[in-house]
Amino acid sequence: MLKKIVAYILYTFISINMAYADTDVLPILSGVGGNFNAVDSDGNMVEFNSYFGNVVVIAFGYTNCADICPFTLGYLKKLYAQLNEEEQEHVKILFVTVDPEYDTPAHLNDFLNYFNKDFIGISGTKEQTDHIVSIYQAQYNELSREGMPTHNIRRINTKLLENDEEEKAKLFSHSVSIYLVDKEGFTRSIEFTGTPKDKFVEKIQQLIKE
Amino acid sequence: MLTRLLIMKTSTLKYVFILLISLVSIEVFSENRIPVKEHPSSLNSMVAQLMGWYGRLLPAERNIFFNQIDKEFKDSLKQYPHDIEHLKIISSQLVNSSKKGLLQFNVTINIKSKKPAGSIWMTIKEQFLFNEKKDGSIVLEKIILKGKLTEEERELSENTNRMYFKSREFAYSWLAYMDGFGSVKKTINLESWIESSVYNVQIGSKQINGSVASSLRQRSVYLHTGQHTLRSIDITQDDESQNTYVLDLTMDWKGFNVKTVPVIAKINQKIKIKINNDGTWYVLFIEEKHLIPDLTPWQNLLC
CATH class of the missing domain: 3.10.450.50 (Nuclear Transport Factor 2; Chain: A,)
Known part of the structure; x- marks a missing residue:
């Protein structure tokens, strides 16, 4: 009996020991992120807290972005591919548009499908967008008051229009950071496309295991 | 207890031995994971006391008062020149004191004081020794003026009046309180x-x-x-x-x-x-x- 008790205590302490041995716990970045309401690229109303239980990767951008957005999504596509199927089930990649006026859920969905069908577009009203941007302490600015003809913009995909009117869209500057959020909604790391993918994947895997 | 241990089988004693090793290693790993600060939460409290100390050397203006100091230190205050018009902390460094259990702040200040023949400038180096009590409070034990250096004129970069030091005494005390350091309640x-x-x-x-x-x-x-x-x-x-x-x-x-x-x-x-x-x-x-x-x-x- 004594042997069993000692063995049990030993097992318990070794487990604790192994947990404590993990010295690379990602810190919570207090004040970065939180709950929000928006519309996803399937047109459903979503609350960020509904993603609890998943590791979430969040990037900001817009579909008419000719610079960093396609590059960021290409990066996230490769990153996501490095995760195995089981890991992918616990990871949500969110792309939050800073141009909700132009980026309707359907258009956002078409755009993201070029990269990965699992990626989720986040749109909503301007107030909802501003709220998401503010809680992640990200930034975006309109570069032009007037829209410019979209045929002049180098784009991933054109918007499907019901009429032949010349379409115009605004250009924006926006944060390039990629936020890594844990299963309880706490931001644990801020990365960018310069982060080596292996390193980023390790962080995601670490949060999945928590 | 000893008798019971002696009659244990050798194999059981092995488990106990491994258990002890595990406990020791847990202690080591725990320290690695949560870095133990050399001066936990006491730094803000010490700096608050320094700010109060220097603030009270400046001429009284309006109703700006600082936290009370013990009678024994009132003589130390007399060692500074009178009529100080300007006081600036040039450097401060927390070091391990050679005296056991005491924390030492080395501070260098510049002061400008009014004399009949005109203002004079001084650089003063001094040591503050603090004692961290078992209840977590920090008590100033001793101040040592380490000698006055040659008089030297300095440029005034900012106005360090009583309010300057009072706001810092308050801020550092408040931070110490938020760190769970209750002994600063009176100061704020x-x-x-x-x-x-x-x-x-x-x-x-x-x-x-x-x-x-x-x-x-x-x-x-x-x-x-x-x-x-x-x-x-x-x-x-x-x-x-x-x-x-x-x-x-x-x-x-x-x-x-x-x-x-x-x-x-x-x-x-x-x-x-x-x-x-x-x-x-x-x-x-x-x-x-x-x-x-x-x-x-x-x-x-x-x-």
Whole structure:
């Protein structure tokens, strides 16, 4: 009996020991992120807290972005591919548009499908967008008051229009950071496309295991 | 007990031995995971005392008073020149004292004092020895003036009057209190406003509203064990009233939340203060916002 008790205590302490041995716990970045309401690229109303239980990767951008957005999504596509199927089930990649006026859920969905069908577009009203941007302490600015003809913009995909009117869209500057959020909604790391993918994947895997 | 151990089988004793080894290694790993600070939470309290010390050397103006000091140190104050017009801390360094159990601050100050023949400048080096008591309070044990250097004229870069030091005495004491260091309550007149004044905290989308006492309790779920480090301080007079000021503090925080997950924060607090007729400070309200911690060069990059 004594042997069993000692063995049990030993097992318990070794487990604790192994947990404590993990010295690379990602810190919570207090004040970065939180709950929000928006519309996803399937047109459903979503609350960020509904993603609890998943590791979430969040990037900001817009579909008419000719610079960093396609590059960021290409990066996230490769990153996501490095995760195995089981890991992918616990990871949500969110792309939050800073141009909700132009980026309707359907258009956002078409755009993201070029990269990965699992990626989720986040749109909503301007107030909802501003709220998401503010809680992640990200930034975006309109570069032009007037829209410019979209045929002049180098784009991933054109918007499907019901009429032949010349379409115009605004250009924006926006944060390039990629936020890594844990299963309880706490931001644990801020990365960018310069982060080596292996390193980023390790962080995601670490949060999945928590 | 010894007899029982002796009659145990050898194999059982092996388990006990392994168990002891495990316990020792847990201790080692625990220390690795949660860095033990050499001077936990006492730094802010010590700096607050230094600010009060220097503030009281400056000429009395209005009703700005500092925390009381023990009688034995009043003689030390007499060693400074009279009629100090200007005082600036040039450097300060916390070092391990050669005296066991004492913490030592080495400080160099520049002072300008008025003499009949005109103002003179001095550089003074001194040591403050603090004793950390078992209850966590920090007590100034000794001050040693290490000699006055040659007189030397310096340029005035900022006006370091009594208010300059008072706002810092208050700020460092408040930070020490938030670190769980209760012995500074009197310095900031805490009892008079902790239950009545409003303290709003914004942590991302989380909003905490309530009295200072209540908000501190709720906030401690997210910032449980750790230390505030002051990064910037500014005090401006409120437009509405002569006796009202806004103290703007930006600080870093490192520590652990209630679930012992490490947390990093950069915090801005705007503290509205009313100076009572007796010179004590009364906090009217505190607005706190958690900013994005300064971690990466790309976090503010736009494209």
